[in-house]
Amino acid sequence: MRVFSRKTLAEYWARHGDVEQSLKSWYSEAEKAQWRTPGDIKRSYPSASILTDNRVVFNIKGNAYRLIVKINYDYGHVFIRFVGTHAEYDKVNASTI
Numbered sequence: 001m002r003v004f005s006r007k008t009l010a011e012y013w014a015r016h017g018d019v020e021q022s023l024k025s026w027y028s029e030a031e032k033a034q035w036r037t038p039g040d041i042k043r044s045y046p047s048a049s050i051l052t053d054n055r056v057v058f059n060i061k062g063n064a065y066r067l068i069v070k071i072n073y074d075y076g077h078v079f080i081r082f083v084g085t086h087a088e089y090d091k092v093n094a095s096t097i
Helices: 006-015 015-034 037-042
Strands: 002-004 056-062 065-073 075-083
Touching: 002 015, 002 065, 006 015, 006 056, 015 056
Parallel strands: 002 075
Antiparallel strands: 056 065, 065 075
C-alpha cells in the first residue's frame, strides 16, 4: 500500500514521543500490506473498526491512540485522516473526517 503521508505521522510523534515506535510500526506494516478488502485488514488487525466510505480506525499503542485512514483499495492508497489520543478521537466524527 502507498500511505499518504508519513509526514503527518512524524509531526504527531514529534509532539507525542511515546507513540513514535507504534506509529512507525503501523506505517511499516501498512506499506508492506496488500489490502484489497476490509476483510484483509481485519485478518491483520482484528481490533480495527471498519467504517463506511472505506474508512478504518486502528487502535494504536494499546488503544491509547487512534488512527483513522481512508483506503482506496483499487489503487492501493491509504490516506491518513486523523491521528490522536482516544479522548481527541471521541471529539471527531470518524465517518466524515
